[in-house]
Amino acid sequence: MPPADITTAAGWVGYVGSHPDDIAFVVDDGRGRTVEHRTGDTVPLASAIKVVHLAAYARAVASGELDPAEPVPLSEWERWYLPNTDGGAHPKALQRLGVTEPGATVPLAQMVTAMIQESDNAVPDYLRDRLGDAALADAAAQGGWDDLEVPTLLGSTIALLDPAMSRDARWDAARRYAHDDAYREQVVRMSPGDNFPAVTARVQESGVTGSAAGLASLHRAIASGDFGPGSDVARRTLEWQPAPPGLDGLGFKGGNLPGVVTEAMTDPDTTSQLSCAV
Numbered sequence: 001m002p003p004a005d006i007t008t009a010a011g012w013v014g015y016v017g018s019h020p021d022d023i024a025f026v027v028d029d030g031r032g033r034t035v036e037h038r039t040g041d042t043v044p045l046a047s048a049i050k051v052v053h054l055a056a057y058a059r060a061v062a063s064g065e066l067d068p069a070e071p072v073p074l075s076e077w078e079r080w081y082l083p084n085t086d087g088g089a090h091p092k093a094l095q096r097l098g099v100t101e102p103g104a105t106v107p108l109a110q111m112v113t114a115m116i117q118e119s120d121n122a123v124p125d126y127l128r129d130r131l132g133d134a135a136l137a138d139a140a141a142q143g144g145w146d147d148l149e150v151p152t153l154l155g156s157t158i159a160l161l162d163p164a165m166s167r168d169a170r171w172d173a174a175r176r177y178a179h180d181d182a183y184r185e186q187v188v189r190m191s192p193g194d195n196f197p198a199v200t201a202r203v204q205e206s207g208v209t210g211s212a213a214g215l216a217s218l219h220r221a222i223a224s225g226d227f228g229p230g231s232d233v234a235r236r237t238l239e240w241q242p243a244p245p246g247l248d249g250l251g252f253k254g255g256n257l258p259g260v261v262t263e264a265m266t267d268p269d270t271t272s273q274l275s276c277a278v
Contacts, residue, residue, distance in 0.1 A: 004259065026216040028206050030267075040212040041126065047255025048262035049151045049208045051114050051218055053124040054237055054253075055139035056131050057112055058222075058230030065131075068109035068233075072126075074099060077111055079178040080129075081122035083188065085157050093118040116253055121153040126172055128152065142229050143218030151208035154178075159206035160199070161190035167206065200259035207257060215264050223251055223268035 004018045005011025016023055016037065022076060024038035060066040081090050093114035099106055115123035128136060133150045140148040155170030165173060176183045193201050221227040222234045238251030247267050254263035 002065050009121055024212040026212045028216065028220070030223065036213075040211050040215075042209050042211060042258045043199060044204055044207045044257065044262070045210045045215065045255065046207065046257045046260050047119045047153075048215060048253055048264050049153075049210060049255070050119070050124050051215070051222075051234075051238070051253050052136055052140050052145075052148065053127045053150065053229070054116060054234050055143060055218060055227065056135045057127055058227075058233035059139050059142070059232075060131055060135065060231035061233050067114075068107065070108045071105035072108050072253075073140065074102065074104045074106060074109060076099060077122055077126060080125040080154050082154060082157055082172070082177070086119070087236070088123045089118040089120050090122060091119045092116075112237060115241065119255065121157070123155045125152055125178075128171075129175065129178070139239065140214065140218060143221035144217045145210070145214035147207060147211070147214065151210075153208065156207050158187055158190075160202050161192055163186065163202055163206075165206070170206070190197075192265075196258060203257045203259055207260065217252065219264045219266045223249075223266040238266075239268075 001017045002010040002014040004015040006015055008272045014180070016025075020037070023056075024041050025036070026039050027035040057066065061068055078090075083090075094100075097106060097110050097114065111126070112122075113125050114120040128150070136150050136200075138150050140146075150171075152171045152174045155174035158173045158177060159165040159167070159170050162173075177187055179183075192202070218227075219238075222238065224229055225231045227234065233252055235249070238253060239249040241250065243249045249268050250265060251268065252263065252265035254261070256262070
């Protein structure tokens with residue numbers, strides 16, 4: 001068995017062999033051949049979960065409930081933004097989109113690209129608040145993901161900072177942060193500390209979770225069109241980078257947190273799938 005090394009293909013094989021309880025994956029070549037490990041187990045998904053918010057957005061666009069061109073005040077977007085917790089994703093998104101003024105508006109579709117490309121954490125909770133929990137759960141189920149725990153990126157981050165917070169309190173905390181200035185200031189002053197093992201353990205406890213099977217199923221449905229109305233919107237957003245030679249496209253969304261690396265990707269030409277959660 002090759003040595004464990006997550007920087008090489010062979011090294012990943014070695015990692016799987018030496019850490020069987022720490023990884024879950026589905027690999028599907030689209031022709032009936034699959035390789036699976038712990039596919040139904042609940043594991044941390046980090047930002048890979050954002051495909052659920054994208055799917056709900058895409059369905060709402062297809063039904064006419066949302067207008068991609070709608071100008072959204074930057075203040076409404078940043079209501080859900082917790083500074084210095086996203087690796088610089090939000091500032092990078094604003095830079096790419098050319099948003100420089102506090103009073104600016106941003107087309108809704110561009111906000112959604114920030115959620116996928118830079119992995120902005122504020123957009124998912126903005127969409128959850130606007131569309132409702134049922135819209136996210138229904139979108140996941142439309143893609144074959146039936147056991148979704150409706151996620152909150154902001155609430156999970158606050159729970160990481162506040163170890164006493166229960167999982168059930170995360171969404172309430174996120175909404176309070178968005179609308180209560182005093183609580184917002186309190187949260188901004190919090191710190192996870194510098195004990196990496198303790199922070200990693202809290203990520204497992206408070207972070208967004210799901211299964212490799214559910215994640216793979218939703219990506220597959222979007223890539224193949226089986227997701228139904230909105231498939232084209234979601235697929236176009238996931239396939240924002242040029243496809244490698246020989247591929248019709250490459251849709252992907254991953255994530256990382258202390259102790260967690262996730263990735264899901266699809267080639268829609270063959271609907272081949274790779275979904276991993278480590």
